[in-house]
Amino acid sequence: MTNFLSFTGRVMGIENFPIMTNDPNVGCYKLFTLTDMDGSTVNFVVGPATYFVRHEKVRVGDIVTGYYDANAPAPLIYPPQYPAIVMAKVHSDYLVTVSFFNSQLLSSDGTLQLNPSRQTEIVLENGQDFNGNIGNRDLIVIYSTSTRSIPAQTTPSTIIVICY
Template identity: 60%
Template sequence: MEFHSFSGIVMMIDDFSTDQDNEAGCYKLFMVDSGYGNIVNFVVGPTTYFVDHVMVEIGDQVTGFYDANAPAPLIYPPQFRALVMSRDSPYQNVKVDYFNRRLESSDGTLRLNLSPQTQIILQNGQSFNGDIGGRDLIVVYGASTRSIPAQTTPYKIIVLCS
């Protein structure tokens, strides 16, 4: 999976209807405005992972992560299925990407240095005890080096199991 992201301010949250009656109210549409004239609509469903399980509201600065290879309707504004949503914070960075065995992101911009304090969990909040290399990860971290790739010791890693 190739993850892309879009950041901006949530301008609208609305119910999003699917064709199935039993799923009424289970999907939301988040309109996110970058502030530079770019708008993206994110379809947020029951499986969308919210970092730190935050409740997002209109006016929040967020970043939505989506599968760049997934089919998307050719409409304006663009509409993507949100896989991960994060409410932005000046003290916390979030990266969603595939990390290889050396714990380097697929785009080569971030390398992870684990510590005993790094919390490694599954999406359901349970501990993950396997090898995190060669997997899609949600990485929550603070400061990073200015090297290429930047290096960081994450606070938390959420393993995305398919």
């Protein structure tokens, strides 16, 4: 179970991020600098394992949400710098939630209840069908509407199972 937190902001810069001196993988890791509407800034280290929702290319100027593990070690620097697990462009036609969902498909923060239908696409990060139980797993959920109840309920269009 991952304790996901997120930060949403405009991409102000994307640059190569060497992970060691004389890094032979220069260009494989990027540093995304995001600034929100309040002027707060967060840097995300984006690597080959970072999942981009709908495999969208992110450019400077895009508004994105970066999801990271709140329990993972992070350097005590300003602006904060986190390894990105998931990156999602912000769109007006759908929402994205990344969370651990329990056996009743309730998110770890208790704000979203999933009600998948036969039309809900359930896949792995590589796009292949997932045929197991989606309860008690870290999930990326894509949906367009939800109820105004507490917790909000939704029938997602897509559920992506995060396997470690």
